[in-house]
Amino acid sequence: MKVLKSKSTFDYIQRFGAHPFDSLSNPPMKFQGSPNYVATQDLMLAVNAAITLKRPLLVKGEPGTGKTMLAEEVAQALEMPLLQWHIKSTTKAQQGLYEYDAVSRLRDSQLADVDGGERVKDIHNYIVRGVLWQAFTADQPVALLIDEIDKADIEFPNDLLREIDRMEFYVYETRELIKARHRPLVFITSNNEKELPDAFLRRCFFHYIKFPDADTMKQIVDVHFPGLKKELLTAAMKTFYDVRNLPGLKKKPSTSELLDWLKLLVAEDIPLEALQSKEDKVAVPPLVGALLKNDQDVSLFEKLVFMQRHNR
Ligand SMILES: Nc1ncnc2c1ncn2[C@@H]1O[C@H](COP(=O)(O)OP(=O)(O)O)[C@@H](O)[C@H]1O
């Protein structure tokens, strides 16, 4: 696959007089992959569809398939600053808009000498702006990553519907309406731990990152380890897909695990023979801890090896 570098935003502004993401009347800027990130044709299409529709791109896929990195790479390729919001189980939608810091205000009111008491009088001083506020009021269009939305409770996506649709929200404490100066390019990722509400899905463009096939995986490895010995790569990839295809694994190793493992194989100078299974029998690969992350999976693998040896 061809990996092209995007046209610079500066050239674009010179030609069309506006940031490419701001206006649909001008030809919108397209994501064409990046030198650090292997994007398949359908992934690039999805990114560009979300740009055209001006809808958030919802990216699902197994952990480690490059969802977070996609947002970073698209932002970089389109020369947009990236604001990141990493969601936890306790994250509330309101935190992305703003929070009123009542505790600091109370403390300042007790310490009368802070600004002669002036600071306390103005409630604006105690409004802490969230990522959405920052994205809405930035000087230029930005990319906004809402990472792992499925970690939050079920209400979280619904609570953001209006803000994402209308690109505005109201600050009750100061009676201000915050409207987006530029519509941010929104990426939302999910590891599929929870279903997302239909009303939320309707507003997104959806893309599922399929687990890379062997060809794509070779390109990804090449980005990270250019010049890796071909024989080592072939043997390691075979072992990797063998492990991955083992039925009954609790957690299949993914791209990032393969990359970690290759790094170790190179660093430890593991000989090729250690990876090549004899007479087509599976063996426990060296440094298997980089691939399998729980004891049940490791013992499942060992059991298989044991059974194969005794069936000879
Ligand atoms: N398409 C890809 N091109 C290059 N590297 C990739 C790709 N997909 C995954 N990786 C590698 O795997 C790592 C994990 O990706 P990440 O974006 O954190 O996955 P996710 O967010 O889906 O869990 C990245 O840091 C990168 O090194």
Ligand SMILES: [Mg+2]
């Ligand atoms: Mg991620």
